[in-house]
Amino acid sequence: EVQLVESGGGLVQPGGSLRLSCAASGFTFGGYDMHWVRQGRGKGLEWVSGIDAAGDTYYPGSVKGRFTISRESGKNSLYLQMNNLRVEDTALYYCARAGLYCSGTNCYRMFDDWGQGTLVTVSS
Amino acid sequence: DIQMTQSPSSLSASVGDRVTITCRASQSIKNYLNWYQQKPGRAPKVLIYGATTLQSGVPSRFSGSGSGTDFTLTISSLQPEDVATYYCQQSFGTLLTFGPGTKVDI
Numbered sequence: 001e002v003q004l005v006e007s008g009g010g011l012v013q014p015g016g017s018l019r020l021s022c023a024a025s026g027f028t029f030g031g032y033d034m035h036w037v038r039q040g041r042g043k044g045l046e047w048v049s050g051i052d053a054a055g056d057t058y059y060p061g062s063v064k065g066r067f068t069i070s071r072e073s074g075k076n077s078l079y080l081q082m083n084n085l086r087v088e089d090t091a092l093y094y095c096a097r098a099g100l101y102c103s104g105t106n107c108y109r110m111f112d113d114w115g116q117g118t119l120v121t122v123s124s
Numbered sequence: 125d126i127q128m129t130q131s132p133s134s135l136s137a138s139v140g141d142r143v144t145i146t147c148r149a150s151q152s153i154k155n156y157l158n159w160y161q162q163k164p165g166r167a168p169k170v171l172i173y174g175a176t177t178l179q180s181g182v183p184s185r186f187s188g189s190g191s192g193t194d195f196t197l198t199i200s201s202l203q204p205e206d207v208a209t210y211y212c213q214q215s216f217g218t219l220l221t222f223g224p225g226t227k228v229d230i
Contacts, residue, residue: 035220045160045168045211047220058218060125094167101173108174109215110158114167 002026002113004095009118016085020118022078022095030073033098035111036080038091038120048093049080063089085122092117126150126214130223137230143199145226147190147212155191156216162225163208171210172197204230 008020020036035050049069050058057069068081078095099112127150137143147157155175160168170179172188175195185200199206207230212223 037222044209044225045162045213045222047213047222050218050220058220060219060221101177103174103177106155106174108156108158108177110170110173110179111160111168111213112170112179114169116167 002097004097004113004115006093006095006115006118009093009120011121011123012085013124014085014087014122016122017081017083018085018120020080020082020093020095020120022115024076024078024095024097027097029071029076033109034069034071034078035096035098036069036078037094037096037111037114038089039094039117040088040091043091046091050098051078082120085120087122090120090122092119125219126153126217126221128212128214128221128223130210130212130226132226133224134227134229137202137228139202139204139230141202143202143206143228145197145210145228147195147197147223149193149195149214149216152192153214153216156214157188157190157195158213158215159186159188159197160211160213161206161208162211168211199228202228202230 003025005023033052036048051069094117095115096111097113098109157175159172162168209225
């Protein structure tokens with residue numbers, strides 16, 4: 001059974017830093033792209049960062065230069081280093097696995113497994 | 125970046141009704157479109173990938189259609205357990221984006 005367990009959330013002041021972790025089990029961690037997705041209270045889903053199996057990383061403009069995603073295959077762990085945090089970064093942060101599914105001759109990536117999230121609150 | 129919109133933002137329907145949710149991309153994403161269901165207090169769950177393919181274990185009353193920029197999620201006969209918020213998400217580019225969501229109530 002796939003399990004993704006996030007940790008590291010908490011209360012931090014604006015301008016501060018936090019490091020989130022995601023412990024993965026039940027699958028071959030090194031073979032999958034992994035992502036962070038966040039959700040503000042009462043708000044929609046926002047993709048925050050992704051790292052592919054080769055270690056290439058991707059970020060939306062809202063966090064680029066402030067957030068760094070990384071992975072450690074030997075520990076089956078995913079990380080998100082968040083610097084210069086802003087009030088608007090307050091959210092529940094989910095770790096998500098991106099599975100590759102093929103239909104006919106095309107293959108598609110989707111978030112096929114999610115953790116339960118860790119809450120980050122940025123407030124003075 | 126590719127922007128995603130959804131309509132309506134919320135809807136209320138009766139048990140057994142046919143429900144349709146629309147998702148539109150700001151540029152062609154071919155059929156790289158996924159649909160997720162999120163129930164209150166729970167993590168999202170994928171329903172459909174590749175615009176039309178039902179994920180394993182998802183009830184057949186859910187279906188997806190569309191390609192290019194316009195997509196639809198249909199629930200053929202709404203059930204009480206379908207109360208949730210539904211999100212579309214494009215996986216065409218390396219920068220991924222979700223729609224704003226559609227809340228479905230009974």
